Amino acid sequence: MEAVRVDEKFDAHRRWLASQNAPPVDHLSEEQLATIKQAYLHHLLDEDEETRLDGFKEPEAISVREEPQEDAFLPSFEEYEELIEEMDAVTRTHLARGKRDVFFLSEAEEVLAWEGIETRLAATSPDWKKVIRALQEASVEAHEAKRRRNRGDVVPTPPAPLEQPVSSAAGTSAPKVSEAFERWAEQKALGNRWTAKAKNDYRNWLTLFIEVCGDRPIKDYRKADGREFKDVLTKLPSNWRKMPETRNGDLRSAVERGQKSGLPTISIATINKGLGRLNAFWEWASSEYDDAPLNVVAGLKLDDTTSARHKRQPFSTEQLQALFDSPIYSGCYSEKRRSVPGDTDMRRSHWHWLPLLGLFTGARLNELCQLYVGDIRKAGGIAFLRLTNEGEGQRIKGKGDDIRSRDVPLHRELIRLGFWEFAEDQRQDGHTRLFGQLKADASGYFSGKTSEAFSTYLKQIGVKTAKTSFHSFRHTFKDACRACGVEPHLSNALLGHAELGTGSVYGTGGYGLPLLRDAVDKVDYQSLSLEYVKPYSG
Known part of the structure; x- marks a missing residue:
């Protein structure tokens, strides 16, 4: 067991060194920010549990400790309550006004270096604001949980995120899906394997996918995104870009207006064509990038009972x-x-x-x-x-x-x-x-x-x-x-x-x-x- 713990410490140290040597990233995904918030919330409530286990300064007459201990540096329960309220009031004020103070900036720097996060965020990145806001939100939630504990409620400490780095290399190995597409298009263009028409067709389908699921780092997509896109396509009106009822607006509004007007939807063949275009891209992406998910549209094509002969007469x-x-x-x-x-x-x-x-x-x-x-x-x-x-x-x-x-x-x-x-x-x-x-x-x-x-x-x-x-x-x-x-x-x-x-x-x-x-x-x-x-x- 001791050997296992030593190995774990060495692995953690190697990850930390890798994170320090990795190039800084400019952006963090929503998944990364959620991991940071969860880790900080776990830390705050775990720290609160330690405080309560240590106990508070009590009048000697009601002390329940079996052995006398030095408690000169322990806060009283009332002081701890007051501290929670003061910190909560300040944090809520800053959160409401979008203010970022020195305390949370230093906390953000520390949290990003924690094991399991280990991310170098570029000093000029706009996502520092998001990290600080995530920590402020975690603090507000932690203060509320501490209040309940102060009333004697049982409030479990949430689990720590899985101890797995959120990937410092996300900026290079996990680009946004639109960026990944351009890389794919460059590779397909080698040897004239793609015509301009084919490239535009693939790009148009990916643009629709992004409109539904967002342009996120490629590692953040899941099978649910593929199912959501398929669901939207099955409700999309035929010729929606040309129909007066649907041409002015985005994809989802076209679906909504089409349903209200009772417009016919695009054919199964068209849906399967779009899913096929995306399937080719995601197959490439899952091979090209180490942390890309498996194909998120694999197996989603609809059964088409219409023969090729009857699609065109x-x-x-x-x-x-x-x-x-x-x-x-x-x-x-x-x-x-x-x-x-x-x-x-x-x-x-x-x-x-x-x-x-x-x-x-x-x-x-x-x-x-x-x-x-x-x-x-x-x-x-x-x-x-x-x-x-x-x-x-x-x-x-x-x-x-x-x-x-x-x-x-x-x-x-x-x-x-x-x-x-x-x-x-x-x-x-x-x-x-x-x-x-x-x-x-x-x-x-x-x-x-x-x-x-x-x-x-x-x-x-x-x-x-x-x-x-x-x-x-x-x-x-x-x-x-x-x-x-x-x-x-x-x-x-x-x-x-x-x-x-x-x-x-x-x-x-x-x-x-x-x-x-x-x-x-x-x-x-x-x-x-x-x-x-x-x-x-x-």
Whole structure:
């Protein structure tokens, strides 16, 4: 036992030396301040117990001590009562007025050096005020407990905080969550693993988390914070930033107003997307920082019974017919007023070609918007699109080794409608990009404004639904591949989907152009008429 006590003393001394050599911190967390207050309250009431065990100066006639003791330096009970009242009055006055005196400053310096706290607070830190206030609050609570003891009430001394340092290194090893995110973002940016759009999306979700749970040192978060954030998300109205009832205010007020107005809430898919973003961050943080908690959002995703297919729907034949009979193809008033009938020919515009390319390739909108003229190629007499991330500003969706270029042969209808000739004219005119009028947005994507504008156009011609957008062309193409007998591994290769098992190689890495061309040309939209889609004529 003696050896154990010696070891404990050496451990405590080593911690004290470490705290003195550690760099001073500028801020203390709420948890640290609570530990300091608890330690000081324990000290004051433990000291009071010692005083009462020593006894007070008593008249000799009523002394109950078995053996006479020197009590010349002991206070009388009445003097002790008076001292408590005097100190309490002064402390309450200072606490009420936010005053900090020399006594509590010296107490703060001493408490910060106690075993189990061992924290160096920078001399210029604004948190000295918080430490002194915590000690004043503990003193007021201790004085009240002493009064009860003076009346003969049984008032236990609260336990001391666990003897574990509150971490002098909190300023470096446990930054605020917002600071930790920036460090994570810097690491993700290495090797271009993150696009600006992805970074902003992750930051937006973390900003919402901070709005709910606060921007605290990362070590202070607990699972309860993750549950609280999830609870708020489940009540958050859809499009709350745009709705008149909810756009002016913070997240919690949006929830409150949304509930009062009976607004529909965001989907389970959106909630799970946000929790997934946070999950990635907290997984990194728990590995990066020694004193970070385990992932506070792990396992919180909601069960989603909605299949991926039903989150976005393919276009119906009626929707497609309305689109390809609409003014973009039959003639519109102008490019700006493209939903109004007129005499403007749009065959040299991206508005003409993007829906056709989506229908016959199933490519993602940004993959098409970012095309260079040189990405429309021929090999062995087969014309094809090279969908790639090799050019400046180009990107392909995927993770790690799944991010690969792929070649998609041009469907016979695209050849008939003159897409190759359109690309050749762009090349001959000296254009670098196929659709030069499209510019990258702040996130580096060429499709942002086009996606919104296409959805607006669908509304204007009366075919928009909640589950249709340009992305619906991918579902439409996939369904057409299935209906026309295209083998799943070939349709996956054309769409850029990774295959299950060992069949994960696609495009030129796995299938030749002749095989892919035969697969593409099987696709036939038999009930769809393209009579208003005039072939390109230069």
